[in-house]
Amino acid sequence: MNKLLILTMLIAGFAHADDSEQRAIHIYKDNNGSVLLTAREASDSNLTHVKSTYYPMESSVWHISCSKDKFNGSKKCSLYKNYSDFMVNYINGRLSVYVGRNHFPETQSAIKIDGNQAIYGHEGMSQTPQKVIEQMKKDKVVYTRYKEWPYKYNKDGETDLTGFAEKYDEMLEEYKKL
Incomplete structure (x- = not known):
């Protein structure tokens, strides 16, 4: 070569x-x-x-990662894009949406999908994950905001949602197969 x-x-x-x-x-x-x-x-x-x-770029691709614990049988699937500031998880039948990483303690995080109202959480955890998912399945862009340790200023992100709805459904199907 x-x-x-x-x-x-x-x-x-x-x-x-x-x-x-x-x-x-x-x-x-x-x-x-x-x-x-x-x-x-x-x-x-x-x-x-x-x-x-x-x-x-690898960041334009949605990734699904699923696993089943060999000891206790717990199941988990995650959906994410590289270099994005959020992840969708389905753990033991419970949905969660997580924003950011390494949060500054006791800080608020937020996710905003297109022009919808911002949805707030605590240290990255959304309190209304189903609402977030329903908006993400219909819209085009997700905006994120959180405070990363050791700084106490906003860290903002933006991720294109193209292909999200299909990959989300695929993740749920993979979860069922575990």
């Missing part, structure tokens, strides 16, 4: 996009023929753009 292609593939695994839905590897050559691979577009006039390759 071509060394440049291998190096491009390796760098693609480490390159992070800003807020777009894909990663990019940009290939440039300098006047001496040396090759530069970068995750950002270069503005150096001594470099000639050769090619840009775009890779979809």
Whole structure:
């Protein structure tokens, strides 16, 4: 396999996009023929753009993770997107929606779906998970807010809900099979 292609593939695994839905590897050559691979577009006039390759980000995919405890038989399924600030869980027949991680103690968290009214929780736990899920199944974007330790300022997130309703139903089916 071509060394440049291998190096491009390796760098693609480490390159992070800003807020777009894909990663990019940009290939440039300098006047001496040396090759530069970068995750950002270069503005150096001594470099000639050769090619840009775009890779979809893992964050645009919904993931389902299910397990059954071998000792006590408890069952759990989770639905999430990488790099998002919320997770839906179905644990022993009970639904939960969790916002954020590593919460600052005794702080409020919130989730807002499209233009609906914000739904508040305590340290990431929604008190009305079914209401949250019903809104998420119909709408397009979820906004999250919580305070992460050790800072006491708002950490906001935004996640596209495309495909959520289908994956949520799939998660419930996987749970039934456990």
